[in-house]
Amino acid sequence: MKISLRKKKLATGRISLYLEYYNGYSIDENGKTIHDRAFEYLKLYLHGNPITANEKNENKQTLNLAENILTLKKAELIKGKFNIEDNQKGKTLLLDYYKKLQEERYESKGNYDNWEAAFKHLERFSKLNIAIKDIDENFLKGFKKYLHKEARTNGETPLSQNTKYTYFNKLRAVLREAYAEGYLNVDVVKSVKGFSQGESKREYLTHSELQALSETKCKYSVLKKAFIFSCLTGLRWSDINKLIWSEVRDEEEYYRIIFRQKKTEGLEYLYISQQARELLGEKGHTSDKVYKGLKYGAHFNAEILKWCIRAGISKHITFHSARHTNAVLLLENGADIYTVSKRLGHKEIRTTQIYAKIIDVKMKEAANSIPELKINYN
Incomplete structure (x- = not known):
């Protein structure tokens, strides 16, 4: 050339x-x-x-x-x-470079926390002064083995399949970026297969459980309203937390919310029911938050569990379970999977299909299709 x-x-x-x-x-x-x-x-x-x-x-x-x-x-x-190595870039420490990429994801709360958790394991496994240029296939295989055999949670239990999958993919993403930016001369990620992703359990509430929860006292009124609102709309905690009154539209016959998803940055036009609108309360100033005082953390999460126990619900329910509840309730009440996918803001329909599996009507019918047996229990 x-x-x-x-x-x-x-x-x-x-x-x-x-x-x-x-x-x-x-x-x-x-x-x-x-x-x-x-x-x-x-x-x-x-x-x-x-x-x-x-x-x-x-x-x-x-x-x-x-x-x-x-x-x-x-x-x-x-x-x-002539395959000349950029020695200066290659001398950058792996952990320093990892932290740099992690900070670029600070705005994404859940993703940032995963990066931080994965970093702690990488820090335990690797030498603090290892340079990117010294990363090879054996290093990557070693970290994978560490996650599979040695790594433990804060409760000293082995990592779950999906946690291993997530943490290992963080290092893979770092090394792909390092290769693309010239810190590495070899794409080591290509030669090491990642963990397979396990199918995670999506905990949700049935309509009767949601009814029981609605009738039960919650210590924090704002938490109760926001959680039930999420069950009725499917909005994530992050989007409910940042929701302001200018995004709430009271139209002639309908109510809807026009907002930008924090996770995907996609602009969404979401119709909501009259009951969901009532949970928002009286309209305030355009720049004011709809749910003032809503907090994310262990304290509010613990209150959701206590609230459920008071309602006679033994499931491990988190705020995100409200989103799962919305998907299941929509599908159970006749909404098609494409519409549910659009309402939840999923980029791929296969993400929504997991909920269809939960409420598979044919499977329920099959369970009772075998004629009853006359059983002598003596």
């Missing part, structure tokens, strides 16, 4: 600077010469007819910058051609 600095005169009179990447030529079946060229426009411009000393000086500086870029591009080409 040959890289050259080129100039193109524009209709405005200015001259645009760009790089041409020339990969040679070929002859087609008709004997025509086909040149293989690619272009990269630098968004640098020269004055077409510089008159003042200032314009001439600007042209000189711009041209000098473009030539420096050309030199760097040629150096990158030579580095790739």
Whole structure:
């Protein structure tokens, strides 16, 4: 490949600077010469007819910058051609680089926490001063073995299948990024298979259980309203927590919420029932939070469990269980899976199909399809 600095005169009179990447030529079946060229426009411009000393000086500086870029591009080409290692990047410590990528995910609460938890295990397994350039297939296999055989939770129990899957994928993501950015010369992730993902249990409430919970006192009124609202709408805790009044639309015959999902950044238009709207209360100032005082943490999570116990519910219910409850109730009451998927903001229909498995009517019918036996229990 040959890289050259080129100039193109524009209709405005200015001259645009760009790089041409020339990969040679070929002859087609008709004997025509086909040149293989690619272009990269630098968004640098020269004055077409510089008159003042200032314009001439600007042209000189711009041209000098473009030539420096050309030199760097040629150096990158030579580095790739002869497999020259970028020693400076490679010397970056793995744990430091991991932390850098982790901080970029700070806005995503759940994901950030997973990165933090995975980091603690990586820190226990690896040497504190290991550089990225020293990471190889054996290191990756070693961490996988550590997660499978040695790693323990805070309660000193082995990691679950999905936890191993999640933690190992965090390191895989880091190493993929390191390879893409030139910290690693070899894509070590390709050679080591990850953990298979286990099917997680999705705890939910039946309609009668939700009714019992609705009739039972909760220590925090805001928590009770927000939780039941989630059961009726499917909204995540993060979206309910940040919901403001300007996102609530009281239209002629319907109520809906127009909001941007915190997890996916997707803009959602969600119709809600009249009862769900009543749980929001009287409309406040456009910039005010709808549910003031709602908190995420062990204290509120513990209150949800106590609230359930008071209602006679022994399931391990969390705030996220409200979202599962909404999906199951919608499907049980005739909503099609595509509509449920859209309401929950799922990117893929297969994510929603897990709920369809929970309420499989045919399976329920099959359980009672065998005629009753006359059993002598003596």
